[in-house]
Amino acid sequence: MTKYARRKAVVVGETAGIGLAIAKRLVEGGATVLLTARTARERVHATAELGSTARVMSPDAVEDGLGSDRDVDFLFADAVPTARQLLRHLRDGGAIVLTSPAPPPAAVHTLAVELVPRGIRVNAVAAGCIEAPGGGARPLPPLGRLGAVEEVARAALFLAAEATFTTGARLPVDGGLSHP
Numbered sequence: 001m002t003k004y005a006r007r008k009a010v011v012v013g014e015t016a017g018i019g020l021a022i023a024k025r026l027v028e029g030g031a032t033v034l035l036t037a038r039t040a041r042e043r044v045h046a047t048a049e050l051g052s053t054a055r056v057m058s059p060d061a062v063e064d065g066l067g068s069d070r071d072v073d074f075l076f077a078d079a080v081p082t083a084r085q086l087l088r089h090l091r092d093g094g095a096i097v098l099t100s101p102a103p104p105p106a107a108v109h110t111l112a113v114e115l116v117p118r119g120i121r122v123n124a125v126a127a128g129c130i131e132a133p134g135g136g137a138r139p140l141p142p143l144g145r146l147g148a149v150e151e152v153a154r155a156a157l158f159l160a161a162e163a164t165f166t167t168g169a170r171l172p173v174d175g176g177l178s179h180p
Contacts, residue, residue, distance in 0.1 A: 004029035004161065008071055010086060012059065012132050013078025013145035018127060019048055019100050021153035022076050032073075034065055061071045062086065074160045080107045083122075085169070090120060095160040099126035105170050121167040123159040127152040128174035165180025 009026050011019045011033065023035045023044070033054040037043040046056045053117040057065050066072065066089045075096045077083040080103070083096050084091045090096070096115075098108060112122035131146045140146065155173045159166065 004031035007031040009074040021149040023043045069150040093119040141177035143175035
């Protein structure tokens with residue numbers, strides 16, 4: 001499958017769950033991926049999971065790993081400040097997807113409005129009630145089960161690659177927990 005062929009993506013933030021799931025789907029789809037991992041152990045694990053088609057590096061090495069060109073199509077970041085630090089690498093017409101559990105709607109909207117002149121779309125996946133490795137008991141959402149990181153990854157990739165007329169949106173991926 002080459003759904004993301006000739007696309008370059010950066011995935012910054014939490015590695016063990018959602019970030020790694022996003023990177024896996026991108027690699028499977030033919031994208032060139034740079035993923036950050038905080039510890040050496042996480043970098044070894046992510047490299048083993050992704051293979052040689054992805055680069056895994058520490059968060060403080062991302063700037064050096066990207067160079068000076070504006071050639072990143074998709075940026076997946078855990079927070080607005082993280083995304084802001086990497087804006088100079090994002091191609092005009094690209095997409096940012098924020099992946100924190102509860103990105104503030106105002107922050108998503110503000111960044112989206114700011115980047116409209118460059119044609120960059122900014123959206124967020126508000127992930128909640130997700131299965132965590134070794135996680136304990138948690139309340140179940142209305143759907144009656146915990147979600148999987150792969151489900152959040154699919155939503156994030158939809159916002160990045162398919163939702164081409166959507167910006168400033170915050171998509172809850174929480175089994176209905178955020179709705180009364």
